[in-house]
Amino acid sequence: MKKVMVALAVSAVVSVSGAMAADGGQLFKSKGCAGCHNPTVDTVGPSLKKIAQAYKGNVEGLVKFLKGEGKAIVDPAREGIMKPQLNSLKGLSDEELKAIAEFMLKH
Ligand code: HEC
Known part of the structure; x- marks a missing residue:
């Protein structure tokens, strides 16, 4: 019985850390988004704060x-610049996209 409890506890820890694996801030940078989106100042794109x-x-x-x-x-008037950028997010999981969204919303 004790063994089973330990196994359950371990698998719970593993699945929690798995759910947190996607780092939105890291993805945001590695996908080149930060180049046009500054945290507080409008540059080529609107600031993360504004978004x-x-x-x-x-x-x-x-x-x-x-x-x-x-x-x-x-x-919306400049959507034409943003829309092609979404191509670099193709292939990401829902979990990863959500992590990016949550990162952006923290600003
Ligand atoms: C070449 C510059 C550029 C890059 C790179 C870029 N964006 Fe943008 N982004 C813009 C511009 C310009 C707008 C304003 C147009 C708009 O609102 O869609 C914008 C708007 C946005 C918006 C607001 C959308 C809305 O409802 O109006 C989000 C969210 C966003 N970008 C996310 C991202 C993410 C995530 C990435 C990385 C994959 C990224 N951007 C890369 C230029 C860029």
Whole structure:
């Protein structure tokens, strides 16, 4: 019985750390997003702060945009610059996209 409990405890720890494996901030940088999105200042793209305000409490909406299924709400006139950037997110899992969205919303 004791052995079973230990095994359960270990597998719980493993699955929790697995769920936290996706590092949104790291992905954001490695996919080149940081080049146009500064945390607080508008550069080529709007600041992360501005994006976080627009998507406040709406992780799902942000993930949808990252999947190419949503419409731009921050600066629709310049959506043409942003949309092609979404190609670099192709192949990422839902979990990874959510991690990026949550990272952006923290600003
Ligand atoms: C070449 C510059 C550039 C790069 C690189 C870039 N973006 Fe953008 N991004 C923009 C511009 C310009 C806008 C404003 C247009 C818009 O709102 O869609 C924008 C807007 C956004 C928005 C707001 C969408 C909305 O609803 O209006 C999100 C979210 C976003 N970018 C995420 C990302 C992510 C994630 C990456 C990395 C894969 C990335 N961007 C890379 C230029 C860029």
